[in-house]
Amino acid sequence: MVRLILISLLGALMSLPVLLAQTTIDACNLFEATENEAWPFVLTAVESGDASSSNEQVFEIVIDGLPSEGASIRVAKTVANGNWDFGEPIALELGSNVVSVPAVSFARNVKFQFSSGDVAFSGLFLNYSDINTCVASTDGVPIAFCDAFEPGPNETWAYVFTAVNSDDPSSGEEQTLEIEVSALPEGGAEYRVAKTVANGNWYFGNPVELGFGLNTVTVSAVSFQRTVKFQFSSGDIEFTALSLNGEAVVCDANEILGCTDTEAENYDDTATGDDGSCTYHPSYYCGTGTFWDETAGKCTAESSCTGDIDQDGMVAVSDLLVFLAAFGNACE
Numbered sequence: 187m188v189r190l191i192l193i194s195l196l197g198a199l200m201s202l203p204v205l206l207a208q209t210t211i212d213a214c215n216l217f218e219a220t221e222n223e224a225w226p227f228v229l230t231a232v233e234s235g236d237a238s239s240s241n242e243q244v245f246e247i248v249i250d251g252l253p254s255e256g257a258s259i260r261v262a263k264t265v266a267n268g269n270w271d272f273g274e275p276i277a278l279e280l281g282s283n284v285v286s287v288p289a290v291s292f293a294r295n296v297k298f299q300f301s302s303g304d305v306a307f308s309g310l311f312l313n314y315s316d317i318n319t320c321v322a323s324t325d326g327v328p329i330a331f332c333d334a335f336e337p338g339p340n341e342t343w344a345y346v347f348t349a350v351n352s353d354d355p356s357s358g359e360e361q362t363l364e365i366e367v368s369a370l371p372e373g374g375a376e377y378r379v380a381k382t383v384a385n386g387n388w389y390f391g392n393p394v395e396l397g398f399g400l401n402t403v404t405v406s407a408v409s410f411q412r413t414v415k416f417q418f419s420s421g422d423i424e425f426t427a428l429s430l431n432g433e434a435v436v437c438d439a440n441e442i443l444g445c446t447d448t449e450a451e452n453y454d455d456t457a458t459g460d461d462g463s464c465t466y467h468p469s470y471y472c473g474t475g476t477f478w479d480e481t482a483g484k485c486t487a488e489s490s491c492t493g494d495i496d497q498d499g500m501v502a503v504s505d506l507l508v509f510l511a512a513f514g515n516a517c518e
Contacts, residue, residue: 209306209397209399210303210307210366210399211227211303211304211305212400213399214310216229216310216319217300218230219303220299220471221468225260226301227299227300227302228299228300228471229297229300230295230296231245231297232295233295233473234293234294234295234476239294239295239296240291240292240294241289241313242287242313243286243287243296243312243313244284244286244287244311244312244314245298245312246309246311247282247283247309248281248283248307248309248310249280249305250306250307250308251280251306252279252304252306253302253304255302256277257300257302257305258278258300259276259298259300259301260273260274260298261273261285261287261297261298261299262295262297262298263287263296264295265294268476270485275301282309285298304400306397306399306400326367326369326424326425326426327425327426327437328422328423328424329345329420329421329423329424330345330422331421331437332437334347335418335421336348338417339417342419343378343417343418343419344419344421345417345421346380346417346418347363347415347416348413348414348415349361349405349416350413351413352382352413353411354411357412357414358408358411358412359407360404360405360407361404361414361431362404362405363402363403363416363428363429364400364401364429365396365400365401365428366400367396367397367399367401367423367424367425368398368424368425370396370398370420370423370424371423374395374396375396375419375420375423376394376395376396376418376419377394377418377419378394379391379403379405379414379415379416379417380414380416380417381405381412381413382413383412396418396423442454442457442458443457443461444459444460445457445460445464446458446460446464450465450466451466451467468483468485469485471485472485493505
């Protein structure tokens with residue numbers, strides 16, 4: 187039975203004044219993106235080719251933030267005949283969430299699926315070992331190297347991103363900036379909002395500490411024309427994605443966005459920057475010891491049974507018929 191429990195000891199440890207690096211599921215390379223809209227991200231605990239795949243699997247995620255609509259986790263595992271079994275969705279909560287999958291007597295795959303990539307976390311453990319190696323990335327672009335940012339007004343606010351100017355007819359509308367932070371300078375970094383108010387004077391918001399993963403800041407709509415800027419304390423902040431009001435921001439005016447993964451179905455060899463649009467054949471997500479069954483429409487475990495030609499989990503008359511049908515054929 188899959189269970190979700192809260193570990194009181196970890197909760198006590200979390201109350202101590204320790205700064206934990208935070209990231210989101212969609213920014214962590216330990217989670218694979220899928221084409222399943224209901225369960226778009228998955229973390230593989232163990233695959234059937236692993237000698238310990240039958241052991242109990244205990245997964246823990248320490249959550250610091252959830253999307254407004256909430257998020258869920260469920261277990262996906264193969265059973266004795268190789269077919270997939272999907273557990274009931276479990277609502278995720280702030281703090282420690284632990285899901286355990288009992289041991290079995292056969293080799294199997296165990297995965298944990300998530301309903302959203304916007305889940306922010308600071309701790310990730312599998313079988314009581316810390317596996318959170320995704321709090322930073324070397325693939326990010328420093329703010330100082332991105333043409334979308336301009337030098338700031340002073341050393342405290344070294345770089346600035348302009349969302350809208352007062353001469354833009356839409357300047358009174360809501361402005362939302364999203365930045366996926368992959369690396370921060372030692373000591374961290376901050377941002378703040380700078381905007382003009384009704385009388386034209388400047389208003390500066392309170393500094394807000396940036397965290398790893400997705401950082402979202404929204405400036406509410408007003409009834410007058412105004413300028414809105416986002417100021418940053420360092421040019422050493424690195425990011426993997428940047429968008430304004432849902433539209434991707436390009437650092438290089440000559441950059442061509444598209445899918446840059448050669449394994450994707452929609453790989454674009456003209457693209458110079460990845461825009462997250464890559465799509466994959468379902469077989470891409472099949473783990474070790476499984477293959478994509480077009481007829482069944484799912485990943486199926488490869489049979490380890492000698493003589494099981496049709497891979498239905500047993501040696502029977504059907505396997506003999508397959509053999510006899512091919513008997514005598516010349517092999518190329």
